[in-house]
Amino acid sequence: MCGEQSGGRMTFPTETVSVLRCPACGRNNSRQWKTLNGWRLEKCTVCGMIYVSPRPSEASLLAAYALPRDEYDNFFHTEYLDTDCFLGGERVWIAEKAREQLGRLHRILQRKGKIFELGCGGGQFLEIAAAEGWETAGVDPGDWVRSSEKDERLGIQRCSLFEARLEAGSFDAVFMASVLEHIAEPERYVVYLQRLLKNGGLLFISGLPNVQSLTILLGIDRWIGGHPPLHLLFFSRRSARTMLERLGFADISIRSYGIPETLLELIFRRAGERVRNDYVQHVYRRSLVGAGIRALRHALYGVFDITGMGSVLEISCFKPPVE
Numbered sequence: 001m002c003g004e005q006s007g008g009r010m011t012f013p014t015e016t017v018s019v020l021r022c023p024a025c026g027r028n029n030s031r032q033w034k035t036l037n038g039w040r041l042e043k044c045t046v047c048g049m050i051y052v053s054p055r056p057s058e059a060s061l062l063a064a065y066a067l068p069r070d071e072y073d074n075f076f077h078t079e080y081l082d083t084d085c086f087l088g089g090e091r092v093w094i095a096e097k098a099r100e101q102l103g104r105l106h107r108i109l110q111r112k113g114k115i116f117e118l119g120c121g122g123g124q125f126l127e128i129a130a131a132e133g134w135e136t137a138g139v140d141p142g143d144w145v146r147s148s149e150k151d152e153r154l155g156i157q158r159c160s161l162f163e164a165r166l167e168a169g170s171f172d173a174v175f176m177a178s179v180l181e182h183i184a185e186p187e188r189y190v191v192y193l194q195r196l197l198k199n200g201g202l203l204f205i206s207g208l209p210n211v212q213s214l215t216i217l218l219g220i221d222r223w224i225g226g227h228p229p230l231h232l233l234f235f236s237r238r239s240a241r242t243m244l245e246r247l248g249f250a251d252i253s254i255r256s257y258g259i260p261e262t263l264l265e266l267i268f269r270r271a272g273e274r275v276r277n278d279y280v281q282h283v284y285r286r287s288l289v290g291a292g293i294r295a296l297r298h299a300l301y302g303v304f305d306i307t308g309m310g311s312v313l314e315i316s317c318f319k320p321p322v323e
């Protein structure tokens with residue numbers, strides 16, 4: 001699963017598009033905030049949303065996401081430790097996270113039924129959902145994770161959201177993790193996802209980087225620094241709420257949590273060298289140090305949830321019961 005880090009940063013060789021309105025509030029009042037990796041970040045003066053503009057076109061992004069894994073890694077080259085990768089190329093870690101997310105989603109929705117995942121990758125989350133009694137469907141343009149048997153069984157289609165065969169008004173829940181920040185046209189996607197939901201259905205967004213996190217304020221977070229053009233949108237609780245309200249969602253609830261990537265990076269980065277995955281996993285999972293880190297993590301999550309300063313946002317919101 002893990003991509004090799006290599007060489008210099010690759011520039012995006014494809015066409016770009018200027019973003020004329022704020023993706024969150026829809027207004028046209030922004031100023032240049034920063035330039036990162038040669039990409040300009042605009043900040044909306046109305047709602048605080050930060051976004052890449054000009055950004056890669058939708059067509060070039062879809063083409064990039066559908067590249068074979070090694071070319072994809074090269075295309076979106078970033079210089080950080082991918083903990084999902086190094087803790088979790090490992091299946092146990094991915095499964096643990098997916099089970100937690102699904103558990104929270106289920107508690108909020110208070111029923112099971114039909115679930116759709118946007119950006120479902122290899123289908124780890126949907127696999128667990130299916131095992132827990134959900135009827136599943138998913139879409140992912142990525143091809144390197146394709147498994148015909150599994151795709152068939154879990155209802156996964158390898159194409160863009162808009163090309164997929166999906167029935168409007170048929171899903172109890174729509175889930176996406178670490179996806180929304182990559183999307184060039186969030187409004188178009190979210191409105192489409194809303195259409196897929198039944199009335200009263202739940203949209204659950206997980207792993208959305210939070211620009212107001214403590215680690216970004218301290219300047220030690222990787223979310224902003226390394227990510228354009230892989231990440232195009234940089235949400236805060238406020239701008240995320242602004243967008244979802246504007247698009248007609250109700251009962252919006254947003255929590256923030258997490259510093260694991262940054263923390264683990266600080267701990268496991270040794271003089272610019274990355275330690276071996278199995279060593280990190282051993283320390284994190286089986287040693288006393290790991291137990292300490294996990295305990296600290298849980299305590300900090302509690303504080304971050306209250307202050308809204310966690311690294312990532314988790315959002316639940318409902319399509320209103322009657323249209």
Ligand SMILES: [Zn+2]
Nearest residue numbers: 022025044047
């Ligand atoms: Zn705005």
